[in-house]
Amino acid sequence: MRLRRPLALLSTVAAATLILAGCAGSPDASSTPTPTKSSSKCVLDTKPGATSDSIKVDGSGLDAKITVPKDAKFADVERTVIKKGDGKDITPTDFISVRYQLVQADTGAVLDTSKRGPEGVLPVLLNPNQSAQPVDFTQSSIFVVAAECVPIGSSVVLTIPGSKLGDGTGPSVALYVETLEKLPTVATGKQVDPPAGMATVKLGKDGAPTITIPKTDPPTETEIGQLKQGDGATVGANDLVTVQYRGVKWSDGKEFDSTWSRDAYPSQFPATGVVKGFQQALIGQKVGSQVIAEIPPKDGYGASKGHELEKETLVFVVDILGTTPIEGQ
Numbered sequence: 001m002r003l004r005r006p007l008a009l010l011s012t013v014a015a016a017t018l019i020l021a022g023c024a025g026s027p028d029a030s031s032t033p034t035p036t037k038s039s040s041k042c043v044l045d046t047k048p049g050a051t052s053d054s055i056k057v058d059g060s061g062l063d064a065k066i067t068v069p070k071d072a073k074f075a076d077v078e079r080t081v082i083k084k085g086d087g088k089d090i091t092p093t094d095f096i097s098v099r100y101q102l103v104q105a106d107t108g109a110v111l112d113t114s115k116r117g118p119e120g121v122l123p124v125l126l127n128p129n130q131s132a133q134p135v136d137f138t139q140s141s142i143f144v145v146a147a148e149c150v151p152i153g154s155s156v157v158l159t160i161p162g163s164k165l166g167d168g169t170g171p172s173v174a175l176y177v178e179t180l181e182k183l184p185t186v187a188t189g190k191q192v193d194p195p196a197g198m199a200t201v202k203l204g205k206d207g208a209p210t211i212t213i214p215k216t217d218p219p220t221e222t223e224i225g226q227l228k229q230g231d232g233a234t235v236g237a238n239d240l241v242t243v244q245y246r247g248v249k250w251s252d253g254k255e256f257d258s259t260w261s262r263d264a265y266p267s268q269f270p271a272t273g274v275v276k277g278f279q280q281a282l283i284g285q286k287v288g289s290q291v292i293a294e295i296p297p298k299d300g301y302g303a304s305k306g307h308e309l310e311k312e313t314l315v316f317v318v319d320i321l322g323t324t325p326i327e328g329q
Contacts (some may be wrong), residue, residue: 042149043092043128049078052159055174062113062120064175067105074172075160085153092148094127097121097180105172112137116325118233122299123322125242125268135270136240136326148176185321187228187268187290195225199315208260209317211248218250218313222277223294230288235323237283239271242322250313266321273298281318287318
């Protein structure tokens with residue numbers, strides 16, 4: 001998949017999210033566009049300019065006061081690093097944690113922040129190929145432009161003219177972002193005894209699961225088992241979740257869907273945007289956990305007449321990497 005031109009990318013993803021962060025939508029579990037290997041290179045590597053340099057930031061985090069001069073020109077997309085971190089450089093496909101504030105330039109109004117996360121921190125899965133309608137502002141590729149190619153621990157100001165957003169008639173904005181850490185893309189919770197009688201799971205060195213179906217009849221009710229117990233935030237029904245997963249069919253053990261087969265790039269979707277059995281595997285679990293779910297057709301695709309998985313019992317192993325309360329939910 002070719003990278004979108006950066007400014008066209010901004011227009012596509014930012015139009016509806018800048019003023020109303022968190023738009024409606026329910027993608028399938030496989031809907032996160034997978035970046036290409038070239039995505040490890042900078043998309044824009046945006047440079048500072050007179051406007052981004054003029055933004056004043058007093059304080060830090062959600063307590064920071066962002067001041068936009070009344071005479072700021074907002075002629076182009078600009079980025080100023082106001083504090084350079086000492087971590088590794090961020091690539092356009094990293095999974096990171098941030099604090100941020102989005103400010104409307106002409107009024108100084110704060111349009112959105114990361115305050116809905118624990119201690120004001122939210123996970124962001126950077127994706128330069130984001131073409132689907134975001135359900136939360138954290139999915140906006142604006143974060144790629146703000147965070148790419150600077151070290152973790154940096155604080156940046158990104159300024160974007162209204163002419164570069166949506167239909168070009170909206171307000172200009174300033175985004176203040178503190179990049180905190182690179183987040184793991186495998187479950188890091190404590191290993192627990194595997195559930196008896198369920199499919200067995202063996203993890204590769206990279207964390208990818210191999211699933212072996214038992215020689216028994218498939219379950220008639222959804223069964224959820226814990227493989228690793230995390231201690232992070234709890235997934236809520238109105239959250240956007242970030243996961244790795246592999247799904248196989250009970251009938252023959254063959255994989256039908258997996259993030260591991262897409263360069264191990266995680267997937268994001270609303271916790272209620274997947275089949276019922278998968279929802280049960282997510283909601284109430286803590287970040288860092290790894291779970292196994294055995295899902296009969298009635299909680300899978302049984303109601304989807306003609307679907308290739310209509311009559312299949314499904315087995316998923318899911319690494320829960322992050323969860324974000326969707327704005328406005």
